[in-house]
Amino acid sequence: MSILIKDTLVNDERQDIYIEANRIHTIGKDLAFKADTTLDGTHKAALPSLLNSHTHAAMVLLRGYADDMPLSEWLNHKIWPFETRLTEEDVYWGTRLACLEMIKTGTTFFNDMYWYYHGVARAVEDAGIRAAVSAVFIDLFDETKAAEQIDLNQRLFQETERYSPRITFALGPHAIYTVSTRSLEWARDFADEHRVLIHTHLSETRQEVDDCLNRFGKRPVEYLHDIGLLGPNLVAAHVIWVDDHEIELLHEHQVKVVYNPTSNMKLSAGFFPYRKLIAAQVDVALGTDGGATNNNLDMLEEMKFAALLQKLHDGDPTALNAHEAFRLGTEHASSIFGLEAGTLQEGALADLILVDTRSVQMTPLHELISNLVYSAHGGCVDTTICDGRILMQDGNVEDEEEVLAGARKTVAGLFPR
Amino acid sequence: MSILIKDTLVNDERQDIYIEANRIHTIGKDLAFKADTTLDGTHKAALPSLLNSHTHAAMVLLRGYADDMPLSEWLNHKIWPFETRLTEEDVYWGTRLACLEMIKTGTTFFNDMYWYYHGVARAVEDAGIRAAVSAVFIDLFDETKAAEQIDLNQRLFQETERYSPRITFALGPHAIYTVSTRSLEWARDFADEHRVLIHTHLSETRQEVDDCLNRFGKRPVEYLHDIGLLGPNLVAAHVIWVDDHEIELLHEHQVKVVYNPTSNMKLSAGFFPYRKLIAAQVDVALGTDGGATNNNLDMLEEMKFAALLQKLHDGDPTALNAHEAFRLGTEHASSIFGLEAGTLQEGALADLILVDTRSVQMTPLHELISNLVYSAHGGCVDTTICDGRILMQDGNVEDEEEVLAGARKTVAGLFPR
Numbered sequence: 001m002s003i004l005i006k007d008t009l010v011n012d013e014r015q016d017i018y019i020e021a022n023r024i025h026t027i028g029k030d031l032a033f034k035a036d037t038t039l040d041g042t043h044k045a046a047l048p049s050l051l052n053s054h055t056h057a058a059m060v061l062l063r064g065y066a067d068d069m070p071l072s073e074w075l076n077h078k079i080w081p082f083e084t085r086l087t088e089e090d091v092y093w094g095t096r097l098a099c100l101e102m103i104k105t106g107t108t109f110f111n112d113m114y115w116y117y118h119g120v121a122r123a124v125e126d127a128g129i130r131a132a133v134s135a136v137f138i139d140l141f142d143e144t145k146a147a148e149q150i151d152l153n154q155r156l157f158q159e160t161e162r163y164s165p166r167i168t169f170a171l172g173p174h175a176i177y178t179v180s181t182r183s184l185e186w187a188r189d190f191a192d193e194h195r196v197l198i199h200t201h202l203s204e205t206r207q208e209v210d211d212c213l214n215r216f217g218k219r220p221v222e223y224l225h226d227i228g229l230l231g232p233n234l235v236a237a238h239v240i241w242v243d244d245h246e247i248e249l250l251h252e253h254q255v256k257v258v259y260n261p262t263s264n265m266k267l268s269a270g271f272f273p274y275r276k277l278i279a280a281q282v283d284v285a286l287g288t289d290g291g292a293t294n295n296n297l298d299m300l301e302e303m304k305f306a307a308l309l310q311k312l313h314d315g316d317p318t319a320l321n322a323h324e325a326f327r328l329g330t331e332h333a334s335s336i337f338g339l340e341a342g343t344l345q346e347g348a349l350a351d352l353i354l355v356d357t358r359s360v361q362m363t364p365l366h367e368l369i370s371n372l373v374y375s376a377h378g379g380c381v382d383t384t385i386c387d388g389r390i391l392m393q394d395g396n397v398e399d400e401e402e403v404l405a406g407a408r409k410t411v412a413g414l415f416p417r
Numbered sequence: 418m419s420i421l422i423k424d425t426l427v428n429d430e431r432q433d434i435y436i437e438a439n440r441i442h443t444i445g446k447d448l449a450f451k452a453d454t455t456l457d458g459t460h461k462a463a464l465p466s467l468l469n470s471h472t473h474a475a476m477v478l479l480r481g482y483a484d485d486m487p488l489s490e491w492l493n494h495k496i497w498p499f500e501t502r503l504t505e506e507d508v509y510w511g512t513r514l515a516c517l518e519m520i521k522t523g524t525t526f527f528n529d530m531y532w533y534y535h536g537v538a539r540a541v542e543d544a545g546i547r548a549a550v551s552a553v554f555i556d557l558f559d560e561t562k563a564a565e566q567i568d569l570n571q572r573l574f575q576e577t578e579r580y581s582p583r584i585t586f587a588l589g590p591h592a593i594y595t596v597s598t599r600s601l602e603w604a605r606d607f608a609d610e611h612r613v614l615i616h617t618h619l620s621e622t623r624q625e626v627d628d629c630l631n632r633f634g635k636r637p638v639e640y641l642h643d644i645g646l647l648g649p650n651l652v653a654a655h656v657i658w659v660d661d662h663e664i665e666l667l668h669e670h671q672v673k674v675v676y677n678p679t680s681n682m683k684l685s686a687g688f689f690p691y692r693k694l695i696a697a698q699v700d701v702a703l704g705t706d707g708g709a710t711n712n713n714l715d716m717l718e719e720m721k722f723a724a725l726l727q728k729l730h731d732g733d734p735t736a737l738n739a740h741e742a743f744r745l746g747t748e749h750a751s752s753i754f755g756l757e758a759g760t761l762q763e764g765a766l767a768d769l770i771l772v773d774t775r776s777v778q779m780t781p782l783h784e785l786i787s788n789l790v791y792s793a794h795g796g797c798v799d800t801t802i803c804d805g806r807i808l809m810q811d812g813n814v815e816d817e818e819e820v821l822a823g824a825r826k827t828v829a830g831l832f833p834r
Contacts, residue, residue, distance in 0.1 A: 063780075064787035068724075068738035101777045265725035266791070268732045295791040296778055301718070305725070307485075308682035312726075315685045321485035360518045361713055363480075363821055364828040370481035374683070374712040379796030404780055411781040 001388055004033055008041025008354065009368070010344055017046055019350040022388035027346055037390065039383065044354040045368055048342050049108040049384060050299040051333035054199075054237040054258040054287030056114045057123075057131075058086075058094030060101065061411055062292040071205075071267060079292060082414070083115065090410050091119030097407035098297055099127030103397055105298045105378025106353040108386035109339065111235060111258075111287065113172040113199050117156045121167050129386050130351070132337055133160075134172025134199045137187070141180045150186055157194060166387060168337075170197040170235075176220055177208055181227055188229050197233050197337070203246075204238035204269050221246035230255050235336065237287060238263075239277075240270040247273070251280045256336045259328065261305040263289030274310050274320055285336050286328035298378035299329045307373060322373040354383035418805060421450055425458025425771065426785070427761055434463055436767040439805035444763055454807065456800065461771040462785055465759050466525040466801060467716040468750035471616075471654035471675040471704030473531045474540075474548075475503075475511030477518065478828055479709040488622075488684060496709060499831070500532065507827050508536030514824035515714055516544030520814055522715045522795025523770040525803035526756065528652060528675075528704065530589040530616050534573045538584050546803050547768070549754055550577075551589025551616045554604070558597045567603055574611060583804060585754075587614040587652075593637055594625055598644055605646050614650050614754070620663075621655035621686050638663035647672050652753065654704060655680075656694075657687040664690070668697045673753045676745065678722040680706030691727050691737060702753050703745035715795035716746045724790060739790040771800035 003019040010017060016031040017024060026033070066078035091114065102110060109130040112120055117135040124131040135156055139146035153171060160169040171187045173179040179187075191198045203209060203220045212220045221242055224230050230253035237258040242250070250257060259272045277284055286306055288297045303325040310320035334342025341349040357365050361376045372380075384392040391397060420436040427434060433448040434441060443450070483495035508531065519527060526547040529537055534552040541548040552573055556563035570588060577586040588604045590596040596604075608615045620626060620637045629637045638659055641647050647670035654675040659667070667674060676689045694701055703723055705714045720742040727737035751759025758766040774782050778793045789797075801809040808814060 061781060062783070063792055064782075064784040067784070067787045067791060068735050070735060074734075097777065097780060104777055262725065265729040266734065268728045268734050268736075271729070291792075295787065296793075298794065301721075301794065304718075305722075308679065308722070309729075311685045312682040312688070317491075317683065317685050318485050318487060319685075358821060360514065360521055360817075360821065363514060363824055364478060365481075366479070366828075366832075367481040367484070370484045370712065374484060375480055375708075376713075377715065377718065377794030377796055379794055400777075404775060404777065407780055411783075415783075 002033065002035040003037045003039065003350070003385065003388065003390065004031065004035035005039045005041045005046060005354070009045035009357065016041075017344070019385070019388050022350050024344065024346055024348050024350050027344065039354070039393070041354060043356065043358045044382060045357050046344060047353050047355060047372070048330045048344055049351045049353045049386065050106050050329045051285070051337070051342065052102065052107050052110040052287050052297060052299055052329070053235070053285035053333045053336065054260055054289060055098070055110050055112055055297065056290030057098035057110060057112050057120065057297070058091045058114050060098045060291030060297065061090065061094040061407070061414065063295045065292065067295070085414055086115060088116040088119040090414060091116035092123050093406045093410040095120045095123030096127060096403045098291065099123055099129055100397060100400060100403045101297045102129060103127065103384045103391045104381065104395075105300065106381035106384055107297065107299050108351045108384060109333070109337065109341070111170070111199060111337065113174070118159070121160070121163050124167055125163050128389055128391050130166040130339070132168045132170045132197055132199065134170040137171065137173045137183065138178045139180050139183050140178060146180055146183045149183065153190070157196070170199045172199050175201040175208070176223060177211055184224070184227055184229055188227070191233055195233070197235055198229070199235045200237070202236035202239050203241045206241050206270065209241045219243065219246055221249050225249050225253070232256070237289070238269065238272070240264060240272050242273065244276070247276055247280045247282065250277070250282045254283065256283045256285065258285050258287045259306055260287050260289045261309045262302055263293040265305065265309065266293055271309070271313055275314055283332065283336060284328060285333040286325070300372060300376050300378050300380070303329055303373045322370045325373050326369050350388040351386050353381050353385070355380055356382040419450065419452040420454045420456065420767070420802065420805065420807065421448065421452035422456045422458045422463060422771070426462035426774065433458070434761070434769075436802070436805050439767050441761065441763055441765050441767050441769075444761065456771070456810070458771060460773065460775045461799060462774050463761060464770050464772060464789070465747045465761055466768045466770045466803065467523050467746045468702070468754070468759065469519065469524050469527040469704050469714060469716055469746070470652070470702035470750045470753065471677055471706060472515070472527050472529055472714065473707030474515035474527060474529050474537065474714070475508045475531050477515045477708030477714065478507065478511040478824070478831065480712045482709065484712070502831055503532060505533040505536040507831060508533035509540050510823045510827040512537045512540030513544060513820045515708065516540055516546055517814060517817060517820045518714045519546060520544065520801045520808045521798065521812070522717065523798035523801055524714065524716050525768045525801065526750070526754065526758070528587070528616055528754065530591070535576070538577070538580055541584055542580050545806055545808050547583040547756070549585045549587045549614060549616065551587040554588065554590045554600065555595045556597050556600050557595060563597055563600045566600065570607070574613070587616045589616050592618040592625070593640060594628055601641070601644055601646055605644070608650055612650070614652055615646070616652045617654070619653035619656050620658045623658050623687065626658045636660065636663055638666050642666050642670070649673070654706070655686065655689070657681060657689050659690065661693070664693055664697045664699065667694070667699045671700065673700045673702065675702050675704045676723055677704050677706045678726045679719055680710040682722070682726065683710055688726070688730055692731060700749065700753060701745060702750040703742070717789060717793050717795050717797070720746055720790045739787045742790050743786050767805040768803050770798050770802070772797055773799040
């Protein structure tokens with residue numbers, strides 16, 4: 001399978017892109033390769049596709065279901081009762097819907113944590129994109145539950161072999177307030193032995209910090225440090241309530257941190273200390289969080305929120321500029337997840353998008369990246385390619401109607417009228 | 418001219434809408450009217466079209482031209498040099514581009530302040546939407562300039578007769594730091610005599626307050642109060658740096674206030690005290706500000722920023738909910754600008770949109786308004802009707818290519834390579 005994209009805007013120049021199998025083979029002018037498929041890139045710009053570094057994809061089933069509520073009421077009366085009713089099939093269709101939204105808005109990788117691992121993994125497989133998939137690991141400090149979760153994860157790790165390399169296994173210990181120290185230590189050892197990522201929530205709320213101080217006499221990052229969980233394979237979402245010492249620990253252990261501005265604002269969780277983290281050379285990427293707290297998976301919108309929130313908070317219009325915001329959703333994330341993607345270069349994975357530069361949001365075209373981050377919405381993405389396969393062309397995804405119908409049927413079953 | 422929209426979701430029920438001339442004639446089930454045009458509303462929801470209460474529309478010509486810069490450098494080196502080169506024809510095409518973007522994202526009214534009044538007004542006339550148009554009134558405390566501006570505005574007020582009632586004249590004294598007290602007093606009297614609105618910027622930056630205190634020994638709202646400018650016909654944009662006494666004055670004089678969250682964040686101007694203003698029963702609407710500080714005119718996106726910023730700042734996820742955010746861009750604005758629009762009811766102006774409820778952003782459909790505010794982007798609008806005329810159908814605007822070409826030509830002339 002090969003694709004030739006003719007005469008498109010690549011890295012500020014009109015060029016062609018030749019894709020062979022799942023890699024970008026050549027970028028250059030007037031390429032003469034014979035390809036199975038040729039795409040006209042005129043009036044389009046080619047960019048790396050986007051990476052969403054923290055989400056609970058299937059939660060798009062709850063989009064708009066319970067907004068503007070206090071956190072505990074939301075969790076106790078809406079989210080948790082819903083989640084007890086979920087089946088693997090529901091999670092499959094929820095994740096298919098999420099993948100469809102991602103493809104339509106230019107995202108081809110997400111870092112997920114949710115129930116029913118195989119529901120998620122099958123959906124990603126069928127949708128044609130990539131994901132680091134983790135099962136939510138919650139033991140509520142109960143040894144029996146912990147043993148079950150450990151068994152489950154050992155099994156899931158093996159079973160991931162059945163999927164294509166687009167799907168990678170990760171551990172998903174939910175948070176320090178839902179997972180015992182012993183289970184976290186198990187995760188540390190298992191992740192080291194099998195070289196897998198650990199995906200967790202960290203210091204999302206002030207309450208979490210207060211509870212940790214009461215319980216362990218130290219702050220969350222210090223607690224994780226003391227049990228040896230901090231390391232380059234730890235991907236921590238939120239990381240809002242951290243002090244200077246904790247930031248230094250994150251840097252020292254090369255922990256990866258995910259900024260979720262929309263979710264943080266919507267739940268009024270707090271302000272992500274981007275400037276301090278960057279000053280301390282901590283690796284940062286960007287995520288939408290789940291569809292119940294955002295309520296979409298549009299990484300272009302997320303980039304705008306990411307940049308504007310920092311500008312307002314720092315009182316500095318130069319804070320987190322458009323190019324940085326774009327990199328948080330492309331090359332920074334690729335590097336964290338070990339993907340040779342996130343920039344357009346020869347030899348890289350053929351994960352890319354075409355954006356219509358003649359749409360109203362992209363007109364005029366003074367500065368492509370500024371337009372993408374500050375003016376465009378996900379609907380400005382015209383073509384999405386992942387792993388050398390065209391998943392969307394001219395805004396059309398082949399199985400869109402089927403996926404929407406499946407998701408609607410699932411929701412109708414979960415919420416009978 | 419009449420339009421019948423069949424079987425669409427209106428105010429939570431499947432109904433038909435019959436439009437005759439420029440009004441909504443009847444809303445009900447199984448309407449039997451014979452119409453010139455029938456639209457299939459299945460899988461769609463009808464909503465009032467959106468109103469943008471503060472913008473400088475033609476500045477979309479500068480979309481992405483100068484982002485992430487310090488304010489003074491941005492104004493002195495980028496915006497002002499550009500504006501000195503502008504012609505009326507440039508402003509016409511800039512405003513056409515802005516109107517096209519608004520139509521495509523469901524907005525059919527905007528409150529504008531910019532150079533070349535007739536460039537703006539002609540564009541609005543040709544685009545088929547509505548606007549309150551004001552010429553930027555700046556005298557820089559120079560009597561000759563002030564006299565010129567007064568002459569100009571008197572003339573423009575008369576000349577507005579040449580346009581359809583979709584265009585209304587407003588006065589646009591730019592701000593207290595660019596307009597003399599005498600000119601503001603003239604504006605007060607002229608507005609009273611001719612019953613027109615006064616559109617201004619107010620207390621956008623802390624600097625403005627400090628300068629006002631130094632110059633007049635009082636705060637901006639107090640200063641305007643003392644010269645008699647506060648009144649129900651004053652529409653003040655930004656209104657960030659106001660104290661409790663000023664908020665009380667705004668309430669007492671029924672001043673209308675416009676919240677511009679995206680612009681305020683991008684320029685790090687400050688935090689709009691929504692909760693305090695609402696508690697004091699001040700009328701609030703929503704605006705995008707100009708395309709150089711946003712960088713789009715997407716009112717659905719603006720509603721999301723509006724709500725989320727308040728939630729984070731107040732530490733309260735229930736602050737400014739989706740329904741309130743939607744009303745800021747619909748019925749609140751309609752009431753401020755004296756338009757019988759902003760809700761779908763019989764007798765109201767036929768200014769409405771249809772949204773495709775089967776798009777991925779609207780799936781599932783637990784709560785229409787939540788989906789619109791938190792999940793959708795402007796591209797989810799399918800059909801836009803203003804004054805009883807279909808301006809967009811199935812995402813297509815008749816003269817889109819012509820407008821984009823005109824705008825591109827204008828930009829090419831303004832920024833020769």
